[in-house]
Amino acid sequence: MNAQRLAALGGLGLVVALVVGLIATNGDDDTPATEATIADSASPAEPGSDSAVSEPTDTDSTETNSIDSDSADPDSAGAESTDTDPVATEPTDAALSDPNVPDLPDRGTHLPLLEIDGWLQSDVESLEELRGKVVAVQFWTFGCVNCRNTMQQNVALYEKYGGDDFEIVGIHAPEFDFERDPDRILESAAEQNITWPIVLDTEKRTFHSWQEGRRGFWPRVYLLDRDGNVRYDRIGEYGDSGFEELDAAVGALIAGA
């Protein structure tokens, strides 16, 4: 056996050992650290109707067709922000000084929901109605494993903060045809304890418009402050450290960061 072949054999042995090691350890750390904080029964902070699909409202239609709408125009968006009446909350020092709080630059008002097909599990019919709350907008689809891996942590976040100060909105942007069925979305939502409002973005127009750079990722979460300004976003699963950062960001925004 020549030297090159011997080197290749040694290299291959190392690679095989590496792959076996990776596969053997896969799943060892799948349990999120936040699991302990999740209560046994998931009680929604603001339960909405379970099955009815709300028709898109005039607000949504306006958003759809108006490129120059308030939400799309940073200047007018700023004006709109002054019209809102955020819930007055005294900043909480602990939340603001949490070392996990990431930079939360103001990136301007969120984009509109484009040509959506309605809302599930919600009496709310537009993001504007949620002004005054910190809102986590998550793009997801129920067949996406990486999305599923965030849901326990979303539930924990919802139980911790949900109520007058915080809301989660899941924008369901299907990747496959079978994911377009609202009944299956609701079925999956029930399985995963998703009780927050769901927006149907069946044609993925909102999905693509919010995610700049001609690329869309599942999952992706945006945090909106009480005025509807985008302050934070994260692509992919949270893991432990990502969840700590997200949790701290929500806390800081609620506290008035």
Add this chain to the structure above:
Amino acid sequence: MIDAFVEGGRSIVQACHLVILVPVAAMVLAARARWQVMVGAVVGIVVGGWLFATRWLVLDQAQIRWSGLLVGALAVAVVVPALPRWFEGASSLGDTAAIRTLGQPWVGASLTALVAIVVTAWWRPCVGEHLGTILSRAPDEPFAQLPAMVGFMLGISVPLVAIGLLVRVLEPGRRSLDLTSYAAAGLGVLSAVAVVAGRQADIVARLFEWSQ
């Protein structure tokens, strides 16, 4: 970097990376798994991944189709000249211009790195924790995320290195190696056709679904 490498290595069981691995593996096999070409493949994947994460290289749909045409043409250039010889039952199919070109170590390495960078722009990654952090932060802090991205892309390159090393260890006969090369190039052609037809995302999505 190590965590990202581990996440990348574990994610090789998902179909999301096939769009990168299939064409690049075809290049490696077509070049008879030469060391330089294997290095070029891994370097190309790493560089492509970093360009992807920083969004310094973002192709629109038209550009993706054009790049699919180019990669497809390259794969066809490998396959087609050998077909008449294959039907004649020649014991060696490898003596074609394309194979000879790929066989020049540094030409093959550079070309493979280039193809790897292009196909990484077609990528639709499954985004776990570490890749999520990289993709979220790389546009704003590209150099800070470079080590982690290198780790992740090295992780997904493991199968490629394994294929190359396997070829070198087994030292298959010339005809077997030719057959493997042309089969891989054929997969490269199919991959390019899927990209040009705009069906690549659907195919990857289906494969991902099956892999779960």
